[in-house]
Amino acid sequence: MNDRHPSNLPRLGAWAAKRMLHYSGLLALARHARSRVRALVLRYHVLTDGPSDVLYAAPGVCLPVEAFRLQMAFVRRAYTVVPLDELVAAVARGGKLPPRALAITFDDGYADNHRLAFPVLQGLGFPATLYVTTGALDGGPPLWMSVVRALVRGAPGRELSVAGLPALALGTVAERDGAARILTRALVPLAPADRAERLARAAEAAGVDLEHRLAGVMLTWAEVRELARAGWTIGAHTVTHLNVALASPAEAEAEIVASRDAIAAAVGAPALHFAYPNTGGAHRYFGPDTAALLRRLGFRSAVVSRAGALRPGADLFTLPRLGIGPRLAPVGELAAALERQRLAA
Ligand SMILES: [Zn+2]
Incomplete structure (x- = not known):
């Protein structure tokens, strides 16, 4: 001094x-x-061989496998991929999440997840969570949203009629995509059997062979088992892609229980994670009642299709996910979107 x-x-x-x-x-x-550590959950649906559309899903939820491969290479450099289970456990404990943690999820149960996504993820040692619509697997009745798309794309002529709904104009591919969106939104609130019946009659009238067109689109249970053995987590997504918030409580419970039990029987492990089916984005699809029901049925988490980041203390039954479609296909776009979510207040 x-x-x-x-x-x-x-x-x-x-x-x-x-x-x-x-x-x-x-x-x-x-x-x-x-x-304020944030974790991210990615939400994928369909991977395609190339840039062309598939008949069974909206273009907005499809991603070419090559884009997926580049995305995963980026994720490996920039994030720590962890099983969803681990994120859920960390959130539940109020503990720390791994730095730059990220989980990968797939919705619905498309066969392309096994054929195209699995080899890429296996090569990198990445686990994933797959939310399966159990009734559509293994050659079951196709997902009703896939039926809508196959019907609207495949119907000859300029117009499509579905019982109880205004006729839909069909023309160019863009018009048909628009018609599929309108039809999907209109059909969400219907009971599964009623909806399936109306679609089957419309397909018959239009001469569209749905069974043929949608054969092999969904996973088999053998494939689901193979994914589970490789470390994938198999979550539930109802039996018929039911909107559990709009369905009657009894109907919602029946489908959630049936999908949970089908998964347990097939893979030998209970389904602990749920994804609320949200078709078309125009309707309410989850709420406090459905969350309470899932808790009562032994689920540990449920994911929504709203973007956001997970943080310690987050509500385990409305976990946000970032939907990855064509808009976020380029790695630069994906990187910007991920950081936006991670750093958001
Ligand atoms: Zn779904």
């Missing part, structure tokens, strides 16, 4: 204090950043 300039002491003290505050402030910020 320089005792020749005692007047400098208080100034020096203030400077040191400021400096200390500065550093402690930085430390506090760093602590804050750690407590």
Whole structure:
């Protein structure tokens, strides 16, 4: 200490204090950043061999496998891929999430998940969670949204009639995509059997062989078992892609239980995670009642199709996910979208 300039002491003290505050402030910020750790969940549906459309799903949920491969290579460099289970456990405990944690999920149970996504993920050692619509697997009745698309794409002529609904104009591919969206939204609230019946009659009248056109689109149970053995988590997504918020409580419970039990019987492990089917995005598809029902039935988490990031203390029955479609296919777009979600307040 320089005792020749005692007047400098208080100034020096203030400077040191400021400096200390500065550093402690930085430390506090760093602590804050750690407590605000975000994890991300990606939501995929369909992977395609090339850039062309498939008959069984909306173009907005399809991604060419080559784009997926590049995305996963990027994810490997920039994030830590963890099983969804691990994220759910960390959120439930209120514990820390791994830094830059990210989980990968697939919805519905399309066969392309096994054929195209599985080899890519296996090559990188990445686990994934697959939410299966159990009734459509293994050659069961096709998913009703796939039926709508196959019908609208395949119907000859300029118009399509479905009982109880206004006739839909069919023309160009774009018009047919529009018609599929309108028809899908109109059909969401119907009871599964009623909807299936109307679609089957419309297909028959239009001469569209749905069984032939949609053969092999969904996974078999043998494939699901293979994915489970390789470390994938198999979650439930109802039997018929039922909107569980619009269905009667009894109907919702019956489908959730049946899908849970079918998965348990097939893979030998209980289904603990659920994805609320949300078809077309125009209707309410989850709520406190459905969350309470899932809890009662032994589920540990449920995911929605709203973007966002997971943080400690998040509601385990409305976990957000970032939907990956053609718009986010380029790695640059994906990277920007992921960071936006991760850093959002
Ligand atoms: Zn779905």
